Amino acid sequence: MIKLMFADDEELVRSGLRAMMSGAADIEIVGEASDGRSAVEVARRYHPDVALLDIKMRAPDDGIRALRAILALPDPPTVAMLTTFDIDDYVSLALRLGANGFLLKDIDPAALLRAVRDLARGGAVLDPGVAARMVQSHRDEQRAAQPARKLLASLSEREREVVGLIGQGMSNAEIGGRLHLSEATVKGYVSAVLSKIGAANRVQAALLAYRGGLLDQ
Numbered sequence: 001m002i003k004l005m006f007a008d009d010e011e012l013v014r015s016g017l018r019a020m021m022s023g024a025a026d027i028e029i030v031g032e033a034s035d036g037r038s039a040v041e042v043a044r045r046y047h048p049d050v051a052l053l054d055i056k057m058r059a060p061d062d063g064i065r066a067l068r069a070i071l072a073l074p075d076p077p078t079v080a081m082l083t084t085f086d087i088d089d090y091v092s093l094a095l096r097l098g099a100n101g102f103l104l105k106d107i108d109p110a111a112l113l114r115a116v117r118d119l120a121r122g123g124a125v126l127d128p129g130v131a132a133r134m135v136q137s138h139r140d141e142q143r144a145a146q147p148a149r150k151l152l153a154s155l156s157e158r159e160r161e162v163v164g165l166i167g168q169g170m171s172n173a174e175i176g177g178r179l180h181l182s183e184a185t186v187k188g189y190v191s192a193v194l195s196k197i198g199a200a201n202r203v204q205a206a207l208l209a210y211r212g213g214l215l216d217q
Helices: 011-021 036-046 062-071 089-097 109-120 128-137 139-143 146-153 157-167 172-179 183-197 202-211
Strands: 002-007 027-033 050-054 078-083 101-104
Touching: 002 011, 002 036, 002 109, 011 027, 011 109, 027 036, 027 109, 036 050, 036 062, 050 062, 050 109, 062 078, 062 089, 078 089, 078 109, 089 202, 101 109, 146 183, 146 202, 157 172, 157 183, 157 202, 172 183, 183 202
Parallel strands: 002 027, 002 050, 050 078, 078 101
Antiparallel strands: none
C-alpha cells in the first residue's frame, strides 16, 4: 500500500485530490495539510511514501520551506510539487533542493495515479505542460549556460537524444517508441546518462536539457 500525503492551501484542490485517489486500492491518504508547517508535521507523524506539496501556499516560499524540512526528516518521502502554469524561480530552487517532479493541479486523474505510483518506486515525474513552460521561462538562461552545454557535449549523440526526450517529459516506454529501442535498453541509457552528468534523477536531467539549450534544437 502506498502511503500518500498532500498539502495545498486551497480546499478545492485538496478535495479534488481526495476524489481522484478514492478509487485506488493501492493508495492510502494518510494525511493532508493546508500550509507548510502542518505538512512537515504530517510527514513526521505518518511517514508517507509520497508527498505532493503546493509550491506556493500561504506564503510565497511556504512550499519550498516545507520541501526542505520534509527532505531533512529521517527516511523522507519522495516529494513532487503541485503547481500551475505560473512557473518562476521557485521551480529551479525546488529541483536543487531535491524535488522529484512537478505536476499541474489540473492533471488528469489517471495520470495523477500513475505519477504517484512512479514516485513511490523512487521515480521522477515532470508534467509535459510544466516542461514546456520551463523551456520558455528559462530560454535566455539556457542559452547562456555554458556548463550545461559542456556536460551535454560529453554525451554521445544517442545519449543526447535520450536527455532531450526526458526533457520533454517522456517515460522510458515513450522514449523507446520514439527511438525504436526496447524499454530495457532505454533504461540502460537513462542510467548511464544520469551517472555521466551527475544527476540524481530524471528531473535534474531535464533541467540540464533546458539550461543547455538541447530543446531549442
